Amino acid sequence: MRRLVLPFTGALLALSALPVHAQSAQRPEVAAAAKAEQAKLVAWRRDFHQNPELSNREQRTAAKVAEHLRALGLKPQTGIAHHGVVAIIEGGKPGPKVALRADMDALPVTEQTGLPFASKVTTTFNGQTTGVMHACGHDGHTSILLGIADALVAMRKDLPGQVMLVFQPAEEGVPPGENGGAPMMLEEGVFKTFRPDAIFGLHVFSTLQAGQLGVRQGPMLAASDRFTIKVHGRQTHGSRPWGGIDPIVAAADMVGTAQTIVSRRTDLAKLPAVVTFGTVHGGIRFNIIPDDVELSGTIRTFDLGMREKIFADLKNVAEHVGAAHGAKVEALVPDAKGNPVTMNDPELTARMRPSLEAVAGKDNVVEPPLQMGAEDYAYFAREIPSMYFFVGATAKGIDPLTAPSNHSPQFDMDESALDLGLRAMLQVTLDYLHGASAP
Ligand SMILES: [Zn+2]
Ligand SMILES: [Zn+2]
Numbered sequence: 001m002r003r004l005v006l007p008f009t010g011a012l013l014a015l016s017a018l019p020v021h022a023q024s025a026q027r028p029e030v031a032a033a034a035k036a037e038q039a040k041l042v043a044w045r046r047d048f049h050q051n052p053e054l055s056n057r058e059q060r061t062a063a064k065v066a067e068h069l070r071a072l073g074l075k076p077q078t079g080i081a082h083h084g085v086v087a088i089i090e091g092g093k094p095g096p097k098v099a100l101r102a103d104m105d106a107l108p109v110t111e112q113t114g115l116p117f118a119s120k121v122t123t124t125f126n127g128q129t130t131g132v133m134h135a136c137g138h139d140g141h142t143s144i145l146l147g148i149a150d151a152l153v154a155m156r157k158d159l160p161g162q163v164m165l166v167f168q169p170a171e172e173g174v175p176p177g178e179n180g181g182a183p184m185m186l187e188e189g190v191f192k193t194f195r196p197d198a199i200f201g202l203h204v205f206s207t208l209q210a211g212q213l214g215v216r217q218g219p220m221l222a223a224s225d226r227f228t229i230k231v232h233g234r235q236t237h238g239s240r241p242w243g244g245i246d247p248i249v250a251a252a253d254m255v256g257t258a259q260t261i262v263s264r265r266t267d268l269a270k271l272p273a274v275v276t277f278g279t280v281h282g283g284i285r286f287n288i289i290p291d292d293v294e295l296s297g298t299i300r301t302f303d304l305g306m307r308e309k310i311f312a313d314l315k316n317v318a319e320h321v322g323a324a325h326g327a328k329v330e331a332l333v334p335d336a337k338g339n340p341v342t343m344n345d346p347e348l349t350a351r352m353r354p355s356l357e358a359v360a361g362k363d364n365v366v367e368p369p370l371q372m373g374a375e376d377y378a379y380f381a382r383e384i385p386s387m388y389f390f391v392g393a394t395a396k397g398i399d400p401l402t403a404p405s406n407h408s409p410q411f412d413m414d415e416s417a418l419d420l421g422l423r424a425m426l427q428v429t430l431d432y433l434h435g436a437s438a439p
Contacts, residue, residue: 024357026423027358027430027431029151031423036150038418044143045139045418049119049134050117052119053132054105054175055105056169056174056178056180061142062084062104065146066078068146069087074089080185081187082170082180082184084166084167085165087164088194089152089162091162091163094160095160095162097164098200099191099196099384100199100201101166101200102138102145102165103141103377104138104167105169106133106135107136109130111135115412131409136411137411138171140418149165151422152429181376198348200352200428202389203375203391205393206393207403208366208392210394210395210414211396213391213420214391214392215353215356215387218344218346219341219343221378222371223300223307223341224300227296227331227333228294228332231294231295234291235289236288236289237289238286245325247293248282248289250327251280253321253324255295258314266310271302271306273299275297276299276300277297303341304340314333315331318333345386348386352432355424359424360420375388393413
């Protein structure tokens with residue numbers, strides 16, 4: 001460990017007031033674990049990569065996870081929210097409780113990486129034949145958490161506190177008509193008997209270079225909410241619009257007016273927000289004004305108040321613009337359960353950032369911009385003080401800004417992210433457990 005020589009007593013006092021767990025160097029046991037796990041991480045990752053499974057279909061992945069946890073002498077609980085697996089590692093000493101989360105599902109994407117272990121799996125999704133690919137890197141997340149299980153079990157005797165490993169299914173969203181993911185794990189009581197004091201999660205991320213970690217205090221990823229607006233007019237001949245009520249013109253007005261919700265009525269100096277229309281469906285023939293038009297889209301926000309206000313504003317626009325056209329409107333804003341904002345507890349994040357710096361180097365821990373994407377991990381972070389961080393996935397020599405992003409068929413996670421992800425998560429966990437148990 002490096003020591004600072006400080007010339008002034010005041011500075012020494014300030015330093016001694018720092019929390020004891022703010023390690024300035026990587027723990028030796030973290031380096032040892034990373035070395036011991038390296039080959040296993042790559043092997044697991046490639047196996048999961050070649051055998052990807054869609055959300056709520058993670059049978060094989062979950063079985064592999066449970067099998068490994070059992071081999072370590074743990075007693076995993078399986079079948080949580082369909083294919084979730086949870087296990088608790090009991091430390092030999094008293095201390096706090098921590099949960100670590102990894103997601104396990106893949107995407108309906110046909111892989112185009114050309115990697116020797118590329119996925120050749122195909123399936124039917126939404127009535128279409130598609131490839132299945134770990135295009136978001138959850139193969140890496142699952143592997144990292146298995147490696148952490150190895151490391152923590154090996155040091156269990158000296159471990160203060162307890163660690164819950166949460167292998168979560170269906171992060172990417174469930175098929176229509178199904179339930180799943182983080183909210184369902186919570187509904188099934190995953191934290192009922194074991195209430196963690198803190199939860200940590202990570203995500204490999206194409207816009208950061210391999211070797212970098214990204215974290216920020218407060219909002220990290222957006223809340224994501226879907227909406228549907230049904231506009232009911234009255235069908236008539238295209239040559240006689242006055243004979244009916246035109247839902248197409250009403251819908252077009254709504255789309256236009258809705259643009260002012262963010263640009264004119266949202267405090268953009270506070271945080272950004274997005275309202276996007278993704279579908280417009282209506283009509284069957286060029287000269288028939290149809291009965292109905294249906295619009296749908298997505299709302300992204302970073303603040304609960306802004307989120308609620310945009311819901312109300314959009315509903316208001318839809319209903320009143322519709323009324324101005326004489327159309328009847330059903331504005332479902334939101335129309336289903338969306339993901340809340342992924343919040344990093346400011347105090348916890350400030351406290352644990354030195355642990356990230358200890359493994360990556362101070363200059364390699366960056367504050368990424370707010371991400372408009374969403375994570376259902378947000379449900380865990382809403383219940384438990386959380387820190388969620390990014391692990392750079394774009395190989396050195398490739399520009400992260402132009403590299404194929406997560407969800408792209410060319411997304412190619414640099415495997416060094418496995419090593420850094422393991423070291424970061426393990427250091428954070430140990431620093432938290434040891435720090436919080438220190439006098
Ligand atoms: Zn994803
Ligand atoms: Zn993901």
